[in-house]
Amino acid sequence: MRSETLPASENEGGEQTIAPASPAALFLAFTLLALQGFGGVIAVAQRVLVEQRRWLTRDQFIEILALAQVLPGPNVCNVALMTGDRFFGWRGAFAALGGMMALPLMIVLGVAAAYSQYAADAVVAGAFRGMGAVAAGLILGTALKLASALGSNPMGVRVCWIGGTGVFISVALLRLPLVWVLLVLGSLGCAFAWSRLRAAGVAED
Amino acid sequence: MPITDWLILSGHFLLLSLLSIGGAITVAPDMHRVMVDEMALITDAQFSASIAIAQASPGPNVLFVAVMGYQAAGIAGAVVVLTAIMLPSTTLALLAARWGQARRHWLSVRAFKAGMAPLVVGLLFATGWILAASIDGWHHVLLTAVTALLVWRTRMHLLFLIGAGALLGAFGWV
Numbered sequence: 001m002r003s004e005t006l007p008a009s010e011n012e013g014g015e016q017t018i019a020p021a022s023p024a025a026l027f028l029a030f031t032l033l034a035l036q037g038f039g040g041v042i043a044v045a046q047r048v049l050v051e052q053r054r055w056l057t058r059d060q061f062i063e064i065l066a067l068a069q070v071l072p073g074p075n076v077c078n079v080a081l082m083t084g085d086r087f088f089g090w091r092g093a094f095a096a097l098g099g100m101m102a103l104p105l106m107i108v109l110g111v112a113a114a115y116s117q118y119a120a121d122a123v124v125a126g127a128f129r130g131m132g133a134v135a136a137g138l139i140l141g142t143a144l145k146l147a148s149a150l151g152s153n154p155m156g157v158r159v160c161w162i163g164g165t166g167v168f169i170s171v172a173l174l175r176l177p178l179v180w181v182l183l184v185l186g187s188l189g190c191a192f193a194w195s196r197l198r199a200a201g202v203a204e205d
Numbered sequence: 206m207p208i209t210d211w212l213i214l215s216g217h218f219l220l221l222s223l224l225s226i227g228g229a230i231t232v233a234p235d236m237h238r239v240m241v242d243e244m245a246l247i248t249d250a251q252f253s254a255s256i257a258i259a260q261a262s263p264g265p266n267v268l269f270v271a272v273m274g275y276q277a278a279g280i281a282g283a284v285v286v287l288t289a290i291m292l293p294s295t296t297l298a299l300l301a302a303r304w305g306q307a308r309r310h311w312l313s314v315r316a317f318k319a320g321m322a323p324l325v326v327g328l329l330f331a332t333g334w335i336l337a338a339s340i341d342g343w344h345h346v347l348l349t350a351v352t353a354l355l356v357w358r359t360r361m362h363l364l365f366l367i368g369a370g371a372l373l374g375a376f377g378w379v
Contacts, residue, residue: 034264038367040336041265042329043356047363064302066321069328071301072225073294074267081295082302093299104264105271109283111262112272115254123375128261130374132336133345134366135260137352140333144357147326153319160323167327172334178227182324189320194312197319202312 018054023088023095029053030080030099035107038131041076041100043138046145049083056083058149070182076100154196155189163189206278210244211285214277218270218289223297227328229267229290230256236273246277267291345379 020026029048037044042065049056056064068078077097084096118124150160163185170181198204217239221232233256240246247255255276259269267290274286308314337349348370355361373379 036263036364036367037265038261038263040260040332042332044363051360062322062325063318066318066325067302067305068298069227069325070321071294071298072223073291073298074225074228074265076265077267077291077295078298081298085299085302086306090299097295100265101268104262104268105283105287108259108262108264108268108272109275109280112255112258112275115258122377126374126377126379127371128257128374129340129345130348130370130372130379131261131367132340132370133348133374133379134352134370136333136337136340137349138333138356138363138366139329139336140349140353141356143326143329143333144353146329150323150326153322155319155323160326163320163323164327164330167324168330168334171328172331172338178231178328182226185324186321189324190316191320193318193320194316197312197316202315204312 016054017057017060019087020053020055020092023084023091026084026087026092027095027099030084030096031103034100034104037076038135040135040139042079043142045076045079046142055087058146059152062146062149070186153193154200155193156196159192206246206282210246214239214244214246215285215289218286219293222290222293225290225294229270233269236270240273240277247273251276348373348379 020029033044033048034041036048046061050058050061064079064082065075068075068082071078077100080096080100081093084092084094086092088095147164150164151157153160155163166185167181170176170185171178218236221229221235224235225232237252241249241252252273255272256269258272259266262268268287270290271283271287274282274284276282278285305314305317333349333353337346352366352370355366356363370379
């Protein structure tokens with residue numbers, strides 16, 4: 001697949017990225033990616049889009065994920081949409097989203113039809129529990145990887161730690177509504193980043 | 206299902222789509238209110254099974270909405286509610302991404318990206334924590350921790366890890 005891709009381009013971070021060859025390549029890549037995502041697709045998306053295909057840098061992935069998370073809608077679907085749009089406009093957006101949804105939709109409906117027969121089986125229930133534990137680990141491992149990208153954040157590592165820990169405590173431990181957490185901590189973070197960037201000489205809009 | 210029910214259901218899901226910040230799962234309590242309590246289209250057990258089925262299947266978790274629609278009204282139900290929950294948020298995401306991409310050098314856009322980045326990472330830690338905590342018992346914590354380490358430090362295939370988890374679970378070791 002990598003051999004059919006367009007020439008590499010240099011972006012702001014200096015990391016090399018490669019553009020997908022066509023909307024069909026996007027559709028196929030997102031289908032394969034979605035099929036590997038049990039209990040959540042974010043971990044696989046990071047692995048495939050950043051590390052394997054190199055369509056996005058780690059920073060670009062975080063940017064897209066940030067926007068995907070503050071906007072309504074399923075995060076991974078928004079990530080697919082925005083990644084596809086970046087390369088081929090709306091055709092790419094729908095190719096990526098379609099790839100992410102089409103085959104998994106058929107599979108999940110098949111599982112739903114079969115589920116009632118096997119739900120009580122101890123082996124099946126155990127396998128589901130084991131996969132759930134791994135799915136949690138996949139997301140935590142991805143978070144650890146992306147955390148190292150924060151080293152270049154204009155707010156500085158210490159402030160990033162405070163912000164990230166604040167979100168974790170509010171959402172995971174206190175179980176506060178996400179909307180309020182993002183509204184309060186998000187506007188604090190953006191205001192601080194704004195003042196840091198302006199102090200560093202970035203011109204105002 | 207009468208046509209008025211289809212309209213009420215899809216209208217409600219179109220609205221919920223715009224409220225689903227953090228994913229469709231965040232509006233699941235309101236879907237429960239409408240589909241189980243008010244319209245009695247599915248039972249309580251069917252509702253929780255829908256979420257479990259989607260999590261154990263490959264693909265985005267939003268597919269739990271399709272499973273609920275399927276249990277209420279077959280394939281047509283799945284297609285209608287899934288389209289309704291996706292359409293408004295998808296349109297908004299596309300417009301917002303283009304707006305931001307065209308203005309990516311603006312101070313405010315760069316401040317948004319920098320300010321949100323640590324929160325995104327914190328949110329991923331929170332999601333992993335909540336998923337791990339939703340499993341009964343504590344034997345699985347070691348499996349979760351080892352998986353996190355392997356994902357962080359190695360390039361081991363993710364499907365291999367999922368398969369290992371399924372096997373350990375099937376033999377009753379976690």
